[in-house]
Amino acid sequence: MSASHAAGGQAAEFLPFTRPDIDEETIAGVVEVLRSGWLTTGPWNARFEQALSEYFGGRTVRAFNSGTVTMEIALRMMGVGAGDEVITTPLSWVATANVILAVGARPVFVDIDPRTRNLDLDQLEAAIGPATRVLLPVHLAGLPCDLDRLYDIAARRGLRVLEDAAQAIGSSWRGRRVGSFGDFASFSFHPNKNATSIEGGCLVLPADADPALSERYRLQGVRRFGLDGMDVDLVGGKANLTDVAARVGWGQLQRVEAFNARRRELARAYFEAADAAGLEARGVQLPPREFEDSNWHMFQVVLPAQAPRAAVMQALKDRGIGSGVHYPPIHLFSLYRKLGFAPGDFPQAERIGAGILTLPLFPAMRDGEVERVVREFSAVLREFGV
Secondary structure, three states: OOOOEOHHHOEOOOEOOOOOOOOHHHHHHHHHHHHHOOOOOOHHHHHHHHHHHHHOOOOEEEEEOOOOHHHHHHHHHOOOOOOOEEEEOOOOOOHHHHHHHHOOOEEEEOOEOOOOOOEOHHHHHHHOOOOEEEEEOEOHHHOOOOHHHHHHHHHHHOOEEEEEOOOOOOOEEOOEEOOOOOOEEEEEOOOOOOOOOOOOEEEEEOOOOOHHHHHHHHEOOEEEEOOOEEEEOOOOOEOOOOHHHHHHHHHHHOOHHHHHHHHHHHHHHHHHHHHHHOOOOOOOEOOOOOOOOOOOOOEEEEOOOOOOHHHHHHHHHHOOEOOEOOOOOHHHOHHHHOOOOOOOOOHHHHHHHHHEEEEOOOOOOOHHHHHHHHHHHHHHHHHOOO
């Protein structure tokens, strides 16, 4: 019998690498919004922003239609533009670097720490130059960077910080929730995140930032006064969040702590199953075993060189298990090679980016499904001599 079939000849249910969990109360709430006649940015957006502000310790928060535009707007609010440099990691979703180009600045990459897969702070200060304006760390898979050290570097060097916390809602750093302190912090509510608004994101603003300016960047640069007054004095975009999306996001925010607790349980189960299968001894690199600060957005392994990723992914798919790649190194994309980046520039990001594989992890997974994933993954590795 094929390994992709369960006992009794029944095909195993396909297990995606992630799946959002929208409850019936939220679905009913969306129906109410649709019937209300107010579909675009309105009362639910305001309610969602207020709930986010409370979640992030009373800081000012504005919601947007993606977690990409939030970063671009933050850079614009900081005055970053042509001639400026922003330091970031090469191992992230390409949006992290694209927003730097979008405002006319230049990304400066620093290699990653091979254990955490986040920006290597030991190499960071050497990359700071006279044109550096902003440090843009990424909390990959929900595991925060060392924020004490990062902010110390920023303060000593007179730099701003924009945290790409797209994957880090509910993560913390030494007992403080990510986004509840620091400079700008950007979060994503894409469907694969720990809390979703279908599409969307939010920007947590520092005390010296003008919320009205973020709102003008969000909607065509418009400034309104009185009943009929309007002026435009900057180039804004179309980045507002609909009330339909805000209602979904609000419902998800009520459940995100329970979601994250379940993710931690599943991550612990992964380590137990991986240890039983001897995966580390067979050359598979597991993520850091961190259960205080991480929200366990993803469970990512790094494959040994003799197990080609695409073939492993196809074999897992044949066995009814989805997987993902998060992420190929940004500096090796054609757009960034044209800027002068080349293979060999950031060896840790290149090694990990070539072998990193995201395994299924989402709150609705059943207890036995982690064991199933590891069992099938282990069997696939044996096919490649691992």
